[in-house]
Amino acid sequence: MSLMTLLPFIVLIGAMFLMTRSAKKKQQAAAQMRDHMTPGTGVRTIGGMYATVKEIGDDTVTLEVAPGVHAIYAKNAIGAVLEDAEYNRIVHGIDDEPQSDTPVVPDDASSLTEAPKTDLTKDEAEAPKLDLGKKDETPQDEAPKGDEPKDGKADGEAGAK
Template sequence: MNFAAEQSSSGVVNLLLLLAIPLVFYFLLIRPQSKRRKEQLQMQSSLKPGVRVMTTSGMFATVTAVDDDGVVLEIAPGVEARFVKQAVMQIVSEAEAEDDEELGDDPEGGDDADERIDLSKDGDAGAQDAEAGDGAKAEGEADEAPKAKAAGKPSS
């Protein structure tokens, strides 16, 4: 009988584990996700013109118009684009909006923008090849002119 009692208690434990697993999934995965989705929908329904937002692609913009199925965002001064509301990920706070504007003030890319970047493997080899190519072209043009005269064609 002792064996039968142990077997029935282990069966109860197994049954409880099978019932507990879906509850764990619900509280750890499904419930938080539905809560985030509800907050996202609430944020998207509260959009109004003049609010700074960040899209799901990471683009910062200002809401200029809102309708039932989408929003019009000003992504640069004078440049507007239409997005679905689901593309708006979050409303940006004033501090984040100011940081974004500070980063966007220098379109040239900083102090190094005036420096020329050499993409050749040898720094001077590319310049020497370019000079040699220009010299060969000039010689080739000079050779074509006498051939054209010999053939009776006017040179251009």
């Protein structure tokens, strides 16, 4: 047999070896992470639920999913063991980091301009009229002359302009 016919099989076996090796490393890292769980630790399950560890068994873990509500899960269902600060930030909205004195910059410039604020709850009659620069062609004191339209045609008359 030639080397060219065996080469695809050799590459395939090598790729399978590398994939199983990386999968084993991930499994070992996950098992090591689960071994660091202690009662009171915040965790996230693989389903995305956040809970607090209450008891740890050989293959199971008892989680407090709400105050006074306990559920038993398989250890393999724990997706991540969280640090206290991260768990409190996500679950309770408590931020342990001190707030900086840096001012918050708005996403747009609307808060930087001094535009008059209008009350949207008022009726239109009470709302101020905006002048858009368009002037009336006819003064208010003077009515249009006659009942004729501007184009000189009566209603219903057809014709080209």
